[in-house]
Amino acid sequence: MKTLIQNGTVYTNGQLIHTDVLIDGDQIQALGDFGDLGDEVGRVINASGRLVAPGLVDVHVHYRDPGQTQKETIRTGSAAAAHGGFTTVGAMPNVEPAPDTPERVAEMAKRNREEGLVHIAQYATITTGRSGDQLVDFAGVKEAGAFAVSNDGSGVQTAGTMYQAMQGAAAAGLPLAAHVEDNSLLFGGVMNEGERSRQLGVPGAPSVSESAQVARDLVLAKATDVHYHICHVSTKESIAMVRFAKQQGVNVTCEASPHHLLLADKDIPAGDSNYKMNPPLRSEEDRQALLAGLLDGTVDMIATDHAPHTVGDKPGDFTKAANGITGSETAFAELYTKLVKTGICSLTKLLDLLTAKPADLFGLDQAGHLEPGKPADIAIFDLDHESEIKQEDYWSKGINTPFTGDRVYGATVMTLVDGQVVYERKED
Template structure:
């Protein structure tokens, strides 16, 4: 592999303090970090004072392949990840066929390895076909290479199924990830139940659907000792429950998506499926609780829930369009702009929730967690000095179903390296 020398980068050296450093990459690792490095290298890149961070980690992505390649593929999804500054992602199992047995899992791992340009770890399903009746052979799935287990996209409706799955995951030392949603409380809702849904005449989903199932799971998690992770937390009640559970010693971690931090149902003023996702956007009160939970550590990490769909699907309106928005190409940029640049959150905390906490919670030993000698050369370079307006025509993803098109952001990705190989370069970073 070529030796790469990155000159004039800014590296985090405190909560928000940045220092100028040179970084030498050799044989998939960071070889040296210093104020000035003068050795010869096969490639020299002038970072032009851009911010250099360890590559971001997203524990919740949908790359749609196999079965839904019109929405996204491993090729396009991993290119989108690299463009967003992500070097490691965890891919959900709700594709077709569902990743619920060792043979399908091995095929999926081979596809990820063949077509992915970032590191892709693969989830396996808790139960066959994502039903709530019977637990898969989690031992065999773990042995075949599953990073963790989840039925994402569906809540596990049967408590006994969740109990048996948690016992198995605990025995295996694997994380069990829950999409918490009690179907009996949805009533056909397509957005959060409340004044916004009433004003639009759209059916609302009771937010107790999330917190009631979460309460059940936390009790079972405490009884089993499992490492339990809550996907896409969206309500104030859920934040409160997680806070209590952590104090009680439950091994629980939680994620929140950028759209739940930046949007709420009060912003849905028309029938706009770009604002339709599951869980739905909640009230301004819920959004404030999510931000507070992220700041105080109750919520451990940010995960995008990158969920691409075709333009035709999203054009059907709130009643018929599928849930989900893309996010992996804009998440760091949006959070840097609205939280770090505005002074709400330190850059160090943003790095924790988008890199270090995911790596720790999912035991991702192959991911870099700092810019330092000896770390894997998983790196991303961001331009934090110049504004950029998000355009639907710029995405590397096959989809552009983003509610943030037209937003001005800072932090556009300039370059991304995985194991020392450059997998993305914006125009100003190309040699």
Template sequence: MTKRLIKNGQCLIDGRLQVRDILIENDQIKMIGEHLNEPADQIINAQGLFVSPGLVDVHVHLREPGQTDKETVKTGSLAAAHGGYTTIAAMPNVLPTPDTPARMRDMLALNKRDGAVHILQYATITTDRGGDEIVDMAALKDAGAFAFSNDGNGVQTAGTMYQAMKQAAQLNMAVVAHAEDDSLTYGGVMHEGAVSQQLGLPGIPSVSETAQVARDVALAAATGVHYHVCHVSSAATVQVIRAAKAAGVNVTCEVSPHHLLLSDQNIITDNAMLKMNPPLGSETDRQALISGLLDGTIDMIATDHAPHTDAEKAQSMLKAPFGITGSETAFEMLYTRFVADGKFSLAQLINWMAVKPAQIFNVEAGSLRVNNTADLALFDLTTPHTISRDEFLSKGHNSPFIGEQVMGQTVRTIVDGQDAFVSQPVI
């Protein structure tokens, strides 16, 4: 039996920071209290550090198999650990897609073998994430699928989504949607508006997202499925989800850090580091997303970590792929811009990044309690730190936040009682 004692860490107790010690035995939290003096094989001095439940990210792209030049299960999960995440959910837009039980079992085996954190695995809604042939949802659930998503693509046919929702509801499984009507995107590369016109770049109207969410909440109401909307980006979409929740529809949603932190006003040149899907909206959209978080319309924050190669992102927005990395910068950027500035409380941020994702998706994570699995993260909330690409453990460096000075750097991440990430110098 291995015992580790975390001493003098600041934990959120009843919404405020209080000093506590935490005793870990093997992979479980055994005691949380003041001035613990239990014998231990290792004592970790967490003086001045925030000890948080491990963060939970329900939306990452690990790129393996098929695109290992961008990321692997190993590098992507190490990046998550670097960001303080102990549980992540991997989207199925890999090659081949996990759309059969055999492929799902292969993915789960790979995730378990190479993962530095707990990895939940999405299955697709339709075969190969396209068309109208719905996968064998029951068999994929039995094989270990976490939920169903065609992320990267919207389900274009309403009848297909309706039938998929009916099946998923019978299985008590979530349908997790990338909402995008392809007939409304017009080959755009950024949000359609004054900035896209100034830059001479083709725009994507935000109604491409909102129209499909409006369709889907009607289908969700008819089927009773748990419908979860990925990366909400527009004020109009927030309004649709708010109304659906008020009407009793079983809908939840997430927002990405970059949509909270940036708007199209930040795009002053043709810069592919700021190209993501859905695109950065207007400042009005950004403020609506913040308001949606604060009033409970938006349930959680998920990174949509989407690594690409340096060469791909060195191109014009016209040719570069959509997506930015997020696992390693999410907490520190959000803490610095919102908590340190007094807009959010630390308890709110942890609720959105750990507690709510675990609760909504019924995952055993997101809280520090005796007898829970020892998944936690230690953050330095006071020492300024400059984000550097050299510190990234992801293969992807496609982040607009490189060079930002932040607080909230991850010092240590513990998964199943063992170190998944430790910064230097080791404390």
């Protein structure tokens, strides 16, 4: 039976058009003005006044499953993604045991299919156990289902290891997504070193802990021709180096997170560990550089770095709290409200950064596009009415976000995966 989404403003091929979307089974059949199709359609969804977009794509989430399921599971994490309008996500490999062998990757891919409410692409690690210098079998993990490799949460500390990893990933045709952080430059810091860290009396780490490793890796990436992807870029120096490297033909992409685009270290209230993440919130100058990079194409995509923790993981003591905030359920509304409605970024640009760009650059060829023949992965958003982000509405196990209580536009109304509704907002 077919489904018809009528009267919406549809984002397709980089444009916003007023049209209907006809779904046949798990695929988009056609776009157009279909009127009344009678018994041919089993459900008509009225999208009048709504944005109808390709399901959002997030190449950076943490589902904690297996090993830390008190924080999140595949089921709850993917439900949170659906609540935020995401239909394809990339699950990072910092779970226990880590997917560092073809067998473990295959098992994770199987569980993702069976337990996920959205499409979950699986990262393998770069090194065994996500630490040390023992490289994984790159060809083997790709054959088993990995779409990319990453040690996210830990920077690869040894240049020789990274060089060999890039060679192996390039040979296997796998993107290498790097958490860029030189541990020797942290000096015990738990937030960005600057005026705010001194005001709060919290140990600060210099931003060169990121940019120094970016510099190293860009040279290695040019030498190996790997697709080198920088996770959660956060400093003005990193942006400048990526911009230059692209001009020199380096195959580099990078992502920015909503929290680094919208917040700076000056926004951190004393004692609120929901503002603690890694990389930390940087200076306002860094934030403005990220926004400039987003607008000029240096930043290729937005990714949430959804990182749920228990309440016990986030005590009031900033120095002892775990790094990370949730992001799947707040990302689109926060970005639309604070970037699009304020005139900083166009809606089409934001949607491109959240759909086609991540899908195309990571080879997720069934995601990111709303057009005939593609899977019916669709998100419908309410751009016209303000709502409050409430803790009780989260589908994730994690409530660790500084965005709770914000009043925003762009709430998700409905999310479909393969033509099936996996989230639908309850109307008041």
